[in-house]
Amino acid sequence: MSTELEYTARVPVTALPVGVPKTPRLPARGFGSKLAAYVVVVLISITSLFPLYWMLENSLRTAVDAGATVTLVPKSPWQWSNYSTMWHYLPYPMSTFLINSFIVAGLVTLGTVISSALIAYGFARFRFFGREAFFAVIISTMMIPYAVMMIPQYALFINFFHWGSGGSLFGYHNLRQFLPQIVPAFFGSPIFIFLLRQFIRGIPYSLDEAAMVDGAGPLRIFWTIILPELRPALAAVMVLTFIGKWNDFLGPLIYLQDPHNWTVELALNGFVGRYGTSYLNLQMAASVIAIAPIVFIYFIASRQIIQGVTLSGVKG
Amino acid sequence: MSAVETAPRKSGRARRWSRSREARWGVGLTSIWLVGFLVFAAVPLGMSVYISFTNWAPISGPFWHAHTIGLQNYVTFLTDHVYWHSVFNTIYYAVGSVAVVNLVALPMAMLLNQKLIGLNIFRTIFYLPAILPAVAVVLVFRLILFPGTGLVSWILTKVGAQCDTTQVTCNPVDWLNNPRLTMPAVILISAWGVGQTLLIYLAGLQGIDKGLYEAGDVDGTTSWSKFRYITLPLLTPAIFFNVVTGLIGAFQEFTKLVIFAGGAAATGGPRQSLLTTFWYVYVEGFDYSHMGLATAMAFGLFVLILIFTGLNFLGQKRWVFYQEERR
Numbered sequence: 001m002s003t004e005l006e007y008t009a010r011v012p013v014t015a016l017p018v019g020v021p022k023t024p025r026l027p028a029r030g031f032g033s034k035l036a037a038y039v040v041v042v043l044i045s046i047t048s049l050f051p052l053y054w055m056l057e058n059s060l061r062t063a064v065d066a067g068a069t070v071t072l073v074p075k076s077p078w079q080w081s082n083y084s085t086m087w088h089y090l091p092y093p094m095s096t097f098l099i100n101s102f103i104v105a106g107l108v109t110l111g112t113v114i115s116s117a118l119i120a121y122g123f124a125r126f127r128f129f130g131r132e133a134f135f136a137v138i139i140s141t142m143m144i145p146y147a148v149m150m151i152p153q154y155a156l157f158i159n160f161f162h163w164g165s166g167g168s169l170f171g172y173h174n175l176r177q178f179l180p181q182i183v184p185a186f187f188g189s190p191i192f193i194f195l196l197r198q199f200i201r202g203i204p205y206s207l208d209e210a211a212m213v214d215g216a217g218p219l220r221i222f223w224t225i226i227l228p229e230l231r232p233a234l235a236a237v238m239v240l241t242f243i244g245k246w247n248d249f250l251g252p253l254i255y256l257q258d259p260h261n262w263t264v265e266l267a268l269n270g271f272v273g274r275y276g277t278s279y280l281n282l283q284m285a286a287s288v289i290a291i292a293p294i295v296f297i298y299f300i301a302s303r304q305i306i307q308g309v310t311l312s313g314v315k316g
Numbered sequence: 317m318s319a320v321e322t323a324p325r326k327s328g329r330a331r332r333w334s335r336s337r338e339a340r341w342g343v344g345l346t347s348i349w350l351v352g353f354l355v356f357a358a359v360p361l362g363m364s365v366y367i368s369f370t371n372w373a374p375i376s377g378p379f380w381h382a383h384t385i386g387l388q389n390y391v392t393f394l395t396d397h398v399y400w401h402s403v404f405n406t407i408y409y410a411v412g413s414v415a416v417v418n419l420v421a422l423p424m425a426m427l428l429n430q431k432l433i434g435l436n437i438f439r440t441i442f443y444l445p446a447i448l449p450a451v452a453v454v455l456v457f458r459l460i461l462f463p464g465t466g467l468v469s470w471i472l473t474k475v476g477a478q479c480d481t482t483q484v485t486c487n488p489v490d491w492l493n494n495p496r497l498t499m500p501a502v503i504l505i506s507a508w509g510v511g512q513t514l515l516i517y518l519a520g521l522q523g524i525d526k527g528l529y530e531a532g533d534v535d536g537t538t539s540w541s542k543f544r545y546i547t548l549p550l551l552t553p554a555i556f557f558n559v560v561t562g563l564i565g566a567f568q569e570f571t572k573l574v575i576f577a578g579g580a581a582a583t584g585g586p587r588q589s590l591l592t593t594f595w596y597v598y599v600e601g602f603d604y605s606h607m608g609l610a611t612a613m614a615f616g617l618f619v620l621i622l623i624f625t626g627l628n629f630l631g632q633k634r635w636v637f638y639q640e641e642r643r
Contacts, residue, residue, distance in 0.1 A: 041427055045441045051508070052448075054467070055456040067459045070470040115348055122345025126338045131346075138349060144357065145621050147568055147594050147614045151601050152360035152367060159378035187352020212333075218341045247449040249571040253580060254602065268451045272579035280459055287452035298447055302440045305447065309512055310519045 052291070059083070059284035066281035079281065086285040090270050091259050094289060097267040104181055104252070104263055105245040111185035112192060112241045113234055119188045120196035121222050125208065135197075142190045153180070154254060164257075173260065180255045181245075192237045195312040199233040200226060236308030239301045243294055264290045368612040373605040382608070389612035398588065399596065399613065403620065406592040408499055409573070410566035410624075413506040418558055421510040425517035426547075439518075446511025454575040457505045461491040492576075495589035502576050502590065506569075513558045520554030521547070552636045560628050567621050568594045593617045 058066045060078040087094045123135055157180040158164040167175040203226060211221045227234070245251075252263045262270070268290055271283045298305065333341075363379070368389055372382035393399045428439055445453070460467045469488055477488035491501040524547065532542045573595060577585030583599055584591030591599075594617060601610030 037427060037430055037432060041432060041438050044424060044427075045438060048441050048445050048508075051445075051453070051456045051460065054460060055452070058456075058459060067462050068465045070465075070467055115352075118345050119349045122342050122348075126342030126345070127335075128339035128342035131342065134346060138353075141353065141357065143564065143625070144361075145564065145568055145618055147597060147617045147621075148364055148611075149357060149360055150597070151607055151611045151614065152362075152364035153356065154374075154601075155363055155367060155372075155379045155607070156356070156360050158374060159380075184352060184356045187356065188349040190349075193349065218333075243447050247447075247451075249449075249451055249574075250598075265449055265451045268449075268455065269575070269579055272455065272575060283455055284459065287455050290449055290452050294448060295444075298440075298444060302443070306439065306443060306515060309443075310515045 052295075055284050055287050055291070059281055059288050061281050063279055063281050066279075066284065082281050082285045083289075086271075086282040086289075089279075089282060090267055092262075094264075094267065094286070096260065097262050097264045098289070100178075100256075100261055101246055101263040101265070104178060105242050107178075107182045108185040108245045109238050109242045111182065111187075112189050113238050115186050115188040116192040116237060117196055117227070117230065117234065118222070120193045120200055121226055123193070124197045124200035125205075125226075126218075138190045138193060150250075150254070157255070163255075174258045175261075177256050177258060177261050181248075181251045185241075189241070191312050192241070195237065195308065196230065196233055198311065199230055203229045232304060233308070235301060236304040236311075239297060239305055240308050243297065243305075246294060364611050364614070367608055368615060370608045372607040374607065375605060379607070385608070389609045392609055393613045393616060398591070399593070399616070401588060402591050402593045402596040403616075405499065405588075405590065406567055406594070406617070406620065409503065409569060409592055410563050412499070412503040413566050413569070414559060414562040416503055416507045417510050417513050417562060418555065420507050421513040421558075422517055422551075422555075424510065425514050425521055426543075428514075428518055429521040442514060443511035446509045446514075448509070450571040451575050453509065454502075454505060454572050457501075457508070458492065458576065461501055463490040463492055493586050495585075495587040498576065498585050498589045502572055505572060505576070506566075513562065516554050516558055517551065520551050524550050549637045553638060556628070556632055556636045560625060563624055563628070564621060567617065567624070570594050570598065593620070 057072070057074055059082055060074040060080065061082075062075075062079055065075060090097075123131065161179070163176045163179045165174045165176065167173075169175050207225045207229070208221050211225055216224065246263075247265065248263075249265045249269070252266045253269070256262055256266060259270075268283075268286055271279070271286050367379055367382075369384050369386060370379065370382040371385050371389075372379040376382070424442060428435060428442065432438065461469075463469060468491070472488045489497065491497050528546050528550075529542060532546060537545075569592065573585070573590045573592060574580055574582075577590045583603070584595065593613065597610045597614045597617065600606045600613060
């Protein structure tokens with residue numbers, strides 16, 4: 001398992017032999033086949049983007065029209081009011097669910113980044129007995145399916161830690177319902193430990209040594225040398241973690257019982273569950289709201305995301 | 317970012333901490349993970365063995381107060397025909413979606429591996445679907461596949477598909493309600509988000525030495541035999557990785573199936589055609605409060621995943637080609 005991962009990570013594209021002249025893969029590649037390639041690429045791009053357009057388009061239709069006819073542009077007048085209707089349709093306004101999603105995904109991201117970076121630093125820069133074996137164990141735990149963890153973790157959080165209800169802050173009640181999803185994130189994520197360890201090993205050790213001469217301790221070196229060099233990798237980890245948690249449906253479904261604590265994904269489920277196939281326009285408007293932050297982040301950080309996924313093989 | 321190996325060298329360093337201090341820090345930092353693993357994974361795993369022998373229902377108190385009922389949970393689910401139906405659905409979805417995703421992603425990666433202008437833009441667009449929330453994605457695909465009035469029905473009608481005349485609207489294919497079609501529909505939806513698989517293939521393709529193709533050119537080989545005898549063998553580690561990780565993920569797919577069936581309240585969709593074992597575990601545990609039974613069923617799923625992963629690792633000797641790592 002880990003051999004493939006290391007293989008992908010250690011042979012970067014840029015490290016190909018320099019002496020090899022760059023020739024096209026197919027010798028007699030004509031104008032026609034190049035054109036065909038472009039046509040196919042554009043068609044796939046349209047397929048990739050069309051559902052998003054369709055979501056937006058249907059969110060501006062009337063309740064009767066949504067999903068009922070095929071027109072490429074909604075009939076005028078466009079129903080911008082769908083968004084305000086949708087905003088207040090569930091027991092709590094959409095802003096509550098958005099804030100909840102930001103809280104959960106934000107804290108999970110914070111915890112994952114800090115802990116994974118520290119653990120990766122420990123593996124990359126300090127030699128100790130059994131280090132490689134221990135690392136192999138961490139990687140292999142990724143093979144444990146969540147299916148067998150789901151119920152006993154629930155038992156642990158509810159029965160032992162009493163995280164099912166209680167606690168309030170800023171008008172939020174049952175605040176503890178958030179903890180089962182947030183606290184475990186502060187103990188590192190195997191795939192990101194792997195990714196960050198690779199990156200830290202790429203930072204010249206002479207930088208550490210120079211700091212040591214100045215009398216810096218391990219944590220100071222981590223803070224002043226490693227973290228600044230690690231910024232691109234940390235950005236990738238942050239964005240991937242945030243998106244992954246924002247998109248999560250099962251975790252919130254199990255733990256966020258109180259509608260006041262729902263995340264956006266659970267709110268979307270609320271639209272499906274309560275109103276079935278009617279009000280498709282509101283469903284689509286809510287979907288647009290749920291997707292918007294992700295699309296926004298993606299267009300800012302797509303390079304980091306793609307690099308991170310390529311290096312770690314993580315599910316984004 | 318250079319990925320060149322610069323791990324601490326064995327000798328010749330200007331200065332270093334004492335061995336014991338180094339070991340202390342190494343163990344200290346890495347044990348952050350160990351603490352989390354013990355508390356949030358090892359302990360629960362042990363608990364789940366116990367819970368699977370009880371009739372625990374969360375509403376009646378903590379699990380250690382529940383009655384132990386021996387192997388009854390295991391007998392119950394192994395003799396439950398719905399469980400075996402869910403096993404069938406699980407394998408159907410996992411094998412189907414992994415096959416479709418890989419068959420779609422590989423040609424796409426090869427397309428992107430050519431020297432095209434605007435490659436980065438296309439790659440960004442191709443990857444976008446993979447990071448979108450599954451709930452929203454499935455909702456819009458429900459709309460697109462909506463019987464009678466959806467886009468797919470509309471296209472099928474335009475190209476001459478027969479309408480069911482007993483229905484009010486023209487309804488050639490009912491993806492949402494026909495139990496034979498729901499699973500293929502979800503598999504096709506999963507083929508829309510192939511981005512991750514695609515990127516792994518792209519990295520694999522870009523790692524192939526171009527000199528090999530030139531050698532092929534000298535010998536005058538066709539592009540098909542170059543694919544068959546150069547690209548494909550060198551890509552087998554990437555295929556293996558994608559199949560193994562894809563299967564483990566697909567065996568536990570939940571969100572897409574649940575939302576496509578119409579929300580968490582719709583147990584299994586039409587005629588339980590979408591009820592996978594993972595969903596069945598969720599339903600028994602969290603809807604019916606049969607936590608013991610659900611835990612036992614989860615072990616059943618674990619065994620299924622182990623069998624498939626084990627077969628993959630056993631079978632890899634036959635077809636996965638590991639190149640000597642070039643330095």
